[in-house]
Amino acid sequence: MKKKKWKLIRQIWDLIRGSTFIKLGVSIIIIFGIMAVFSPIWVNRNPEIYDPIIGVDPDVHGSEGPSLKHPLGTDYIGKDLFSQLLRGSQIAFILGIMVSVLSTTIGTIVGLVAGYYGRIVDIILMRLADIILTLPRLPLLIVISGIFGTQSNWIILLILSFTFWPTISRVIRSQTLSLRERPFIESAKVSGVGNRRIILRHLAPNVLPITFYYLTVTVTGAILVEAGLSFLGFGDPSNMSWGMMLKWCFTTGYVFKAPYWMIPPGLCISALAFSFYLIGVGLEEIVNPRLKKR
Numbered sequence: 001m002k003k004k005k006w007k008l009i010r011q012i013w014d015l016i017r018g019s020t021f022i023k024l025g026v027s028i029i030i031i032f033g034i035m036a037v038f039s040p041i042w043v044n045r046n047p048e049i050y051d052p053i054i055g056v057d058p059d060v061h062g063s064e065g066p067s068l069k070h071p072l073g074t075d076y077i078g079k080d081l082f083s084q085l086l087r088g089s090q091i092a093f094i095l096g097i098m099v100s101v102l103s104t105t106i107g108t109i110v111g112l113v114a115g116y117y118g119r120i121v122d123i124i125l126m127r128l129a130d131i132i133l134t135l136p137r138l139p140l141l142i143v144i145s146g147i148f149g150t151q152s153n154w155i156i157l158l159i160l161s162f163t164f165w166p167t168i169s170r171v172i173r174s175q176t177l178s179l180r181e182r183p184f185i186e187s188a189k190v191s192g193v194g195n196r197r198i199i200l201r202h203l204a205p206n207v208l209p210i211t212f213y214y215l216t217v218t219v220t221g222a223i224l225v226e227a228g229l230s231f232l233g234f235g236d237p238s239n240m241s242w243g244m245m246l247k248w249c250f251t252t253g254y255v256f257k258a259p260y261w262m263i264p265p266g267l268c269i270s271a272l273a274f275s276f277y278l279i280g281v282g283l284e285e286i287v288n289p290r291l292k293k294r
Contacts, residue, residue, distance in 0.1 A: 019285060025278030032089050032272050039086035050080050052087040052240040063258050073260040076252045081245070085264050088242035091153065092223050092272055095241075099157055099222035103164035104215045108207065110165065111172025112199050116180055126173070129166035137163050137225065141234055153236045156229060160222050168214045175207050209283065216280040220273045227269045242269050 043050045049057045057070070060078035064070070072081040114125040141159050179185065180203070188198050229235055230243025231250070242265035249261045 019282035021278045021285070022282035025275040025282065028271055028275035028278075032093065032268070032275075035086050035089040036093055039083075039090055042086055043083055050083045052079065052084040053238070055079060055083065063254055063261065065258075066260055072264055073258065075248060075261060076254060081261055081264070084240045084245050085242070085268065087240045088245060088265060088268065089272075091239055091241040092226070092269075095153055095157055095226050096219040096223040096272075096276075099160045099164065100215050100218040102157070102161040103218055104168055104211055106161070107165035107168025107214070108172050108204075108211050110169040112176050112203055112207065114169065115173040115176025116195070116199055116203060118177075122173070125169070129169050132163060133166045135163060138229070138232070138234070141229060153226075153239060156226060156234075156236070160225060164218055164221065168211075168218070171210060171214070172207050175210060176203055179203055179206055213280055213283045216276045216283060219276045220280070223269065223273050223276075242266075 043052070043055075047055060049055050057074060057078045057080065060070075060074045062078070063074055063076050064078075065073045067073070070080050070082060072085060075081060075084075110125050110129070114122040137159065140163070141156065144155055144159060185198060185202060188202055193202075226235070226241065227243035227246070230241050231247045233247060235241055235244050235247070237244075245265040246262065249255055249258065255262055
């Protein structure tokens with residue numbers, strides 16, 4: 001049994017390693033991972049100057065261009081932009097991956113349960129998914145932020161996870177509806193295998209490729225939505241994300257005056273989202289080999 005598992009893992013690894021899209025996407029992610037790890041090292045050089053939230057260089061008056069002391073320059077009050085960019089990579093990674101894992105897990109479980117049990121369970125879960133799909137994310141975030149009296153990344157994480165899972169659950173449900181009619185599922189039922197075991201041991205492994213694909217796609221969506229929310233002023237003010245950098249650049253009127261402030265966070269948002277998109281394309285080719293022939 002162990003040999004079969006290792007053989008399956010090796011086959012999956014060979015497929016992933018042979019995908020140019022996945023290798024390119026992972027390479028870009030590694031660069032941002034290094035930035036996230038390097039962030040505290042850079043800040044600890046001198047927190048009074050390089051802390052992205054409270055650090056201000058007393059020798060700088062207003063926004064100044066790149067220098068040896070400040071590789072990307074400073075903002076309108078003398079804060080180091082390079083520190084803010086590094087901290088933003090941490091926020092993007094943590095928020096994007098946590099939203100992706102949480103929403104994909106919920107969507108997969110709901111899709112498996114709805115597709116396998118059908119009838120009343122299917123109707124209830126899918127109608128709930130339909131209701132959530134109609135909820136607009138931005139107004140929902142404003143209302144919930146008003147209720148709690150705060151705007152934090154945890155609230156953004158929960159709202160995005162809550163609104164992302166219905167789409168995933170519908171796809172998983174469709175696949176489950178097809179799989180439950182296969183002979184191996186009927187054989188398991190005849191053999192007396194319980195429903196929980198059938199879902200976990202027979203259905204779940206067959207929908208994992210789709211789950212992994214949506215895992216990468218959801219990261220991209222979460223990163224872009226968080227950046228958009230922060231730019232509109234609904235982000236966490238206690239953390240410096242890339243969207244928050246763009247917001248302050250815009251509100252202080254430095255969009256055209258300071259390209260060294262505006263361009264880096266925009267490029268980082270695009271590059272990180274694009275890297276997960278590339279991984280998603282590579283996984284889609286693995287799930288659907290016919291795409292390779294096109």
